[in-house]
Amino acid sequence: MEEERGSSFGCKLARRSMLGACLGMVPWLAHADETSGPAASPPQVGDRLVFLTGEKKGQVVRVDDLPLGGPQVQAYPQDPKTGVVRDGSRLNLIILARFAPEDLSEETRARSAHGVVAYSGVCTHQGCPVNMWSNELHVLFCSCHGSMYDPKNGAQVVGGPAPRPLPSLPLKANSDIPVVAAGFTARVGPERY
Numbered sequence: 783m784e785e786e787r788g789s790s791f792g793c794k795l796a797r798r799s800m801l802g803a804c805l806g807m808v809p810w811l812a813h814a815d816e817t818s819g820p821a822a823s824p825p826q827v828g829d830r831l832v833f834l835t836g837e838k839k840g841q842v843v844r845v846d847d848l849p850l851g852g853p854q855v856q857a858y859p860q861d862p863k864t865g866v867v868r869d870g871s872r873l874n875l876i877i878l879a880r881f882a883p884e885d886l887s888e889e890t891r892a893r894s895a896h897g898v899v900a901y902s903g904v905c906t907h908q909g910c911p912v913n914m915w916s917n918e919l920h921v922l923f924c925s926c927h928g929s930m931y932d933p934k935n936g937a938q939v940v941g942g943p944a945p946r947p948l949p950s951l952p953l954k955a956n957s958d959i960p961v962v963a964a965g966f967t968a969r970v971g972p973e974r975y
């Protein structure tokens with residue numbers, strides 16, 4: 783429950799400050815129990831991404847669904863053959879955001895599809911979902927303790943206590959659908975996981 787309290791508190795704080803979008807808390811605790819099998823497998827090459835919350839919950843994310851310049855959306859990978867959504871592990875939480883390709887660092891652009899970038903949605907500090915966005919700074923924001931990540935530059939840490947960037951999830955384009963091109967570039971989650 784600490785994580786939920788931390789996140790909710792952070793969102794309340796954020797509403798009084800410079801921060802913009804505050805994404806849903808639900809997914810974190812809803813998937814607290816990892817299972818085995820394909821739903822708990824990490825993202826696989828060719829997986830699509832499906833919305834975790836909102837009006838399009840459960841639908842496949844398309845490039846034009848993502849607002850140019852942020853904020854991010856939360857998603858889970860989905861096996862396109864079986865339709866299995868890999869929501870059996872909290873470590874599969876992914877965040878997606880879209881930017882003009884020329885605004886991305888070279889390495890980030892190489893991992894993007896039509897300007898869409900994907901990262902682990904699990905904060906590398908203590909594992910909260912990275913569920914907020916700063917309209918002022920244009921960075922991903924973890925509401926638990928204020929870590930900030932630059933989505934246009936490999937989710938490098940630009941503020942707060944996080945010890946390392948969010949792992950990237952390389953993408954490729956299947957028409958207007960971003961799909962997984964390779965596994966996470968680093969171990970997901972904080973050190974204690």
Ligand code: FES
Nearest residue numbers: 905907908924927
């Ligand atoms: S868990 Fe994200 S800043 Fe602490």
